[in-house]
Amino acid sequence: MKFPIPEEEMLYSGHTACPGCGAVLALKYVLKGLGPRTMIVIPPSCAGTISAPFPFSSLKIPVLRIPFETTAISASGIRAALDVMGKKDIHVLAWAGDGGTYDIGLQALSATAERNDNIIYVCYDNEAYMNTGIQRSSSTPEGAWTTTTPSPYLKDTPKKDIVRIMAAHKIPYIATASIGYPPDLIKKVEKAKQKVGTKFILIFSPCPTGWRYSSELTIKVAKLATETGIFPLYEVEHGEKYYLGKKRPEKPLKEYFSLQGRFRTMKEEDLRRVEEKVRKEQEYLARMAG
């Protein structure tokens, strides 16, 4: 029997993720890519709750739960200690959600990237502060409902482009990945672990609870985001070389938005505007990839 991805499980069953959770799938795949010689830091987030309360743990690797805004620097601190103690082969994984990356953790992340500390920073993006009850973050897309952007005061600013921000730091490797394509995600993780310096991976992680869709559609929603061009898959090396994934947008945006209850009040003109933005983004990426 052939398995599409590495067989060894790095998570225990019995964790308290919502049924159909995208975030725990992201964690499952990244840990398969990194293996057991990994240490992970987790801030308060869905992942923090999934990692389980005392005296349990749902991960097979050492975990340090850290304050919210310190994900990147905590990983740097672990890296420094491991290097000084001569344990340079252990991977250090900083695992934060979109809130802990785009918002409160951005300062520490920028500093870690500037110092080019040898860590892998993964942001699993479920586009809101889901753990505290679906509040908007700067990663929430325009037009989305959250508890702090209820209709008619839906989020009116576009999703922050964290990849551009990280590219400006000229770190060795940045990748966008999606739980809809686990072999591609794991390949990117394996590529990251070969490189020295700060590596940033943004993982698209749909959330049935917050995005208001039925739990079995998680993988379908993740794939549609890439197939419609909302979440393109690409890699950036040293902030300059862009490599686009093979998937090009081929499906209409309406298919992606119609599946999610958080976009229920989206109007025709909003859809046109988003289509225009997606098209511009594709052009930009094509230009950067050369």
Next chain:
Amino acid sequence: MPMQPWKPTSWLFFRVLRKEVEREMKKRYSVKSLEEMPITAISFSTTEGNETGEWRSQRPLLDSEKCNQCGLCWMYCPDNAILPEKDSFQISYTYCKGCGICAKECPKGAILLVKEKR
């Protein structure tokens, strides 16, 4: 709907520290007394005692004749509740939360979701 018998494992995760829960914790996880507790919250036990199968309202059924062993259901399960079994796969009803991803993603339609009976 009949009353559910109280199951200590699931209740633990609602963090309701009742006497019975404390006793259960001490029995299962060797947290015997104040002296034996670690100096800070360091977890050494796994979550495998938490039977999340209790959460299900729908149950997936795998038809092994239709199954082509592609492994996609195993890959996409968020709870590692689909386990390799000889040269096929088996669903672990102890942990399956009934999210339905496996049924949706199966290319052969070999997984059927039925209402969970309690």
Next chain:
Amino acid sequence: MKRVISGNQSVSYAVLSAKAQVIAAYPITPQSSVVEMLANFCSTGQLHTKFINVESEHSAMAACISASVVGARTFTATSSQGLALMHELLHYASGLRLPIVMANVNRALGSPFNLKADLSDSLSQRDTGWLQFYCESGQEVFDTIIQAYRISEQILLPVMVNLEGFILSHTYEAVDIPDQVQIDRFLPPPAPRDCLDVENPCLFGGTTDFYINFRYKMHQEMEKAKAFCQECDSEFQKTFGRSYGLTQSYLCEDADMILVTAGTIAGTCRVVADQYRKRGLKVGVLRVRLFRPFPSEWICKALQHAKKVAVIDRDFSPGCGGIFAQEIKSALQGTRVSLPVYEFIAGLGGKDVTDEDIGGVVEQTNQTPEPGGVTWIGLLK
């Protein structure tokens, strides 16, 4: 060997001698030269350590916490605003029971903006679970940091060593730096403890309803810490010939009036005490060196024969008064509730506390029959 160095440089030499493995620090006046000198030691290869140039003090403490959880010996230094920025992480560090040592150069907290000595910054952190020492000389700063590593690694609680900004940090004195062999004998490499380890995975810092039990364990350790600090100081005396105690008494055995203070003001108090002794007034000086855990027993013992006590605070808790005064009054509650405690606040924002000021304190304490609230020294007329 003896070197003529500043208070800040004493900190750096002590960290060099203690062989810290991970240092993360952010510059802030008046601490910056600590970090500059440490960076210099790292670049010349004298100090084999990972030096992380962080982007804020909050990150400096976060780096120390995570490096310490892996088992490394860590160090950071800061002052007022930086210490306040780290506040949530100070709780985190003591809650995780990590042996981190920090040098805090006492500086006033803004607003209004002031760069000079004031103990309010570290005293505002008195509930964070960190041990706190207040030093009076460069030599004491050096010695206390060495002791701090030994204490923190034994009891697994972080230690803050305080020195006053500019008054102590930037003034020079001859400091004896013992040779490394002696220091290594006093301060061996840290004993193994529960750490992040891929061979034995675990989860640190989980959510728990057993929280109260962990706090109780910290309380138990803090109570034992007093005796341990005393023991460590005696060991230091045997190895290096110097000791300071948890409190330092000067002529307190037969004193009618005892001046209680912390830090460099104690030096001025001793000069004034000698002057008054010549005039027939028996004045003694008690310097509080260990503030957390509060050495109530030691203080009550030192004050047992006094008729009046004057506490001079270089700090202020709005709505309450001087912080040392409150702690001393509550310590005396059990043994000598009737001992009058006169409260004085002086030297805030680095205002010089002169011998005339202390003389004023002695006169007022002597002449007033009852203490009547807090007296502020050095205000504009």
